[in-house]
Amino acid sequence: MLGNMHSRTAAESGDPLRLFHLSDIHFGLEDTRALDWAKACIEQERPDAVAITGDLTMRARHPEFRAACAWIMALDIPVTVEVGNHDIPYFNLYERFFAPYKRFKVIERVLETQLDLPALAIVPLRTTTRAQYQRFPWSNGWVTDHALHQTLRAIDALPAGTRVLVAAHHPLTERRADGKLLTINGTHAMEQLAKRRVLGILSGHIHDPFDLTAQTPSGPLRMIGAGTLSLRIRSTPPSFNEIVVSGDQVKVTARNLDELPSEALQIDRVPENALPPRAPGEPVAPVGNVPATDPPVH
Numbered sequence: 001m002l003g004n005m006h007s008r009t010a011a012e013s014g015d016p017l018r019l020f021h022l023s024d025i026h027f028g029l030e031d032t033r034a035l036d037w038a039k040a041c042i043e044q045e046r047p048d049a050v051a052i053t054g055d056l057t058m059r060a061r062h063p064e065f066r067a068a069c070a071w072i073m074a075l076d077i078p079v080t081v082e083v084g085n086h087d088i089p090y091f092n093l094y095e096r097f098f099a100p101y102k103r104f105k106v107i108e109r110v111l112e113t114q115l116d117l118p119a120l121a122i123v124p125l126r127t128t129t130r131a132q133y134q135r136f137p138w139s140n141g142w143v144t145d146h147a148l149h150q151t152l153r154a155i156d157a158l159p160a161g162t163r164v165l166v167a168a169h170h171p172l173t174e175r176r177a178d179g180k181l182l183t184i185n186g187t188h189a190m191e192q193l194a195k196r197r198v199l200g201i202l203s204g205h206i207h208d209p210f211d212l213t214a215q216t217p218s219g220p221l222r223m224i225g226a227g228t229l230s231l232r233i234r235s236t237p238p239s240f241n242e243i244v245v246s247g248d249q250v251k252v253t254a255r256n257l258d259e260l261p262s263e264a265l266q267i268d269r270v271p272e273n274a275l276p277p278r279a280p281g282e283p284v285a286p287v288g289n290v291p292a293t294d295p296p297v298h
């Protein structure tokens with residue numbers, strides 16, 4: 001149990017570890033220039049691992065999956081991939097309900113896979129469901145009791161002293177400031193993960209990056225969101241997160257082609273979704289790169 005964890009020296013833990021956290025590539029509406037740049041960064045800098053927190057495609061179509069899988073399988077680096085709400089078949093309802101993961105066959109090996117790095121584990125948490133009886137549409141997250149149990153069990157099985165990052169598609173924030181329901185069961189999940197003193201939760205879905213610390217009854221919980229590498233931008237240019245872990249310190253940099261500082265890209269609250277902010281009071285990154293019209297949706 002992590003309650004027994006002892007402090008490791010940097011040498012024992014293989015520190016510092018460097019991860020690239022990518023999200024929301026949305027093949028079908030990918031930003032080719034940003035994606036080529038991210039790939040070049042991975043090839044040249046060879047991080048210890050790459051975590052991709054979902055929404056590989058726009059509509060889970062076969063050609064989109066083929067492109068996504070080819071891109072991911074060409075990465076010669078340990079990689080874990082989470083499932084996003086856009087990755088569950090949208091048009092084929094039979095597949096959506098009975099074989100939602102069939103189209104991931106080629107990348108099965110890396111799908112929702114726990115990565116065991118020196119004294120650090122990246123543990124998946126599924127937040128995407130094929131249906132939600134509580135509401136429609138089903139684009140927002142739901143941490144089912146089963147999904148949470150699986151993640152907690154994986155964390156509890158780790159050797160003492162292992163640091164943990166959890167990878168999910170949806171941020172776990174359960175309610176928007178005005179009370180609207182976002183991720184179902186998110187508050188309970190956050191409390192359980194804070195209890196286990198995880199270093200942070202990596203997520204996507206929002207398309208703007210963030211690095212926030214939430215307070216829970218079990219203590220603080222770091223919430224790290226990656227931006228998008230697609231044309232479906234919200235209020236920031238395409239970006240990915242570089243995450244450096246040294247001991248129990250986690251440094252997050254939102255890297256982008258324009259070399260803007262992270263602070264210019266990171267939003268200070270979690271909005272509902274990836275659409276550009278149109279209503280007053282919605283979070284907008286300091287860079288304020290809001291497109292005049294909504295990006296196309298395939």
Ligand SMILES: [Fe+2]
Pocket residue numbers: 024026055084086205206207274
């Ligand atoms: Fe997305």
Ligand SMILES: [Fe+2]
Pocket residue numbers: 055084085086169204205206
């Ligand atoms: Fe999403």
